[in-house]
Amino acid sequence: MAKPDHLHFFIDPSRCIGCQACVHACTECDTHRGHSMIHLEYIERVESVQTVPVVCMHCEQPTCAEVCPADAIKRSGDGVVQSASTPRCIACGNCVVACPFGVPELYDDRQIMMKCDMCYDRTSVGKKPMCATVCPSQALFFGTREQIEQLRPMSAPVNEFRFGNQTISTRVLTMVPRGVASRQPLVDVTAAMDDRPARRAVMLRVLPEAPVPSDAYDPYENVPL
């Protein structure tokens, strides 16, 4: 069994609403039942509501596998980088520190590294990964290129990432503005080193207007809407 070639995993972190549905659905995956392998990061919780769902990007030349002293991480023929082989993994943690996307997780008590394997029990039979199945905003999407093109006419998928001098190609695709993708189809991750998340405030205005004292503190005073 292998993941069908015409199906791809697309991520658009800017669509993530931080609902955690993916985190919980991930625990249902049979290859790591009970353990969520997806990272849902609040980028700067105090300042912003921005969140990013991070799954394994399934690199073409996986750094985690290359630096593994036990040769425990293998990439299957369909390009999916599997979790560490249980007989081989010696739990050194190299993969955890080496992964440019910060994906693998080490379980010291069981002496094993586990990570997202694109729900291989599902994708290898043509089903969607659990996270993509439940994502309400489709920040995580699993389907064909034609489907994503139709759904997101303003975006285009890219699979190249720059980390300093290193460029990494991945199996998982990230959605970027179509114009950017046509000029230079890559995401320069380390260029964001000094970036801060965009401040956003959501004003629901569902309550009737109440009289507000003139000297009342306005928490949204400096927040651009």
Place this chain on the structure above:
Amino acid sequence: MPTVGREHVRASAWGLIAAALLAVLIVVGSRNLQHFDAALVGYTFATLFAAFGITYRYAIWLQRPPTRLYWRRGWQVFATTRFIRNIIELLRRVLLEFALNRFIFRRGRARGLAHWLIMWGCIIAAAITFPLVWGWIHFRTVPGEIDVYRTYVFGFPVQDFHVESFTAFVVFHGLVWASFLVIAGVMLAFRRRMIDHGAVTLQQFGEDLLPLILLFAISVTGLLLTASYTWMRGYAYDFLAILHAATVIVTLLYLPFGKFFHLFQRPAQLGVGFYKESGTRGEQQPCVRCHRPYAPALMVRDLITVERELGFSYELAATPAAHYQHVCPRCRRALYGLAQGALWRDRVATAPTARGSDT
């Protein structure tokens, strides 16, 4: 014409040395082959090949940059810091993690039990079979006492026991007890491989099922030999002996290539444990972005060395961090989101200033 790499030549040399050393030990241990059982010559050659193959693969494995570095580091840490304490700790870990399979039981009780039964069955079987095959142990009747056996180890008399004694029963049926353990373990392992959806998805015939089939075949054919001479007056004994020898020899030839090689890789877990422990006591690497410590500084330095050897170039030229390894995993995940978000913010910018267009 393809040329054989240097690492293969070196590994072959180590393999040949190991096989030659074993051959010498067989000759010496069996007192110039005096106690060597010629009927077991097939097993002997299979073990010689296995010694070559295992050493060859181990040597190739050790030449990978990360393996080489951590193998060296493990020994350095073990031998140079707190040596006596390390010895005690080593014994503790060998007992808990290897003899009791604690970490495998934590992965799953049935899984742990299956592994524990198979492991101890194989250890007992190997401890009995190899010394017998190599002529290191043999039994003889004591002159003048036809019903007393004497055990010889490397040609030296060690122990006498009566052929009808409990000791004789336990010793002569050692392989039977071992096969009971292995068969029970194999059954449990097969059960998991049939009903666990995760295991079913990932398992491969050569890597996961073949080893179990081989172990089962060895155990069952071994038991049939006992059944033949105990209850069936030696019915089909010769055929069963050849069949049993074939299963064992195939397994020995398979040892260096498949899943069984983890027996020789797994001790690296002990070295890595000492390395990690030493790293925890030492300086910690703070993340250049969030300034929180996230890994031992030694580990990060070693990883940078390994990445450079492997041809990765995560150096950061235009930022405060010298190397991307100095960013913690959590910040790496955040950077991915920030970088993608920035492209959407910058999409209205002109081509030369938009982040995705910088080259």
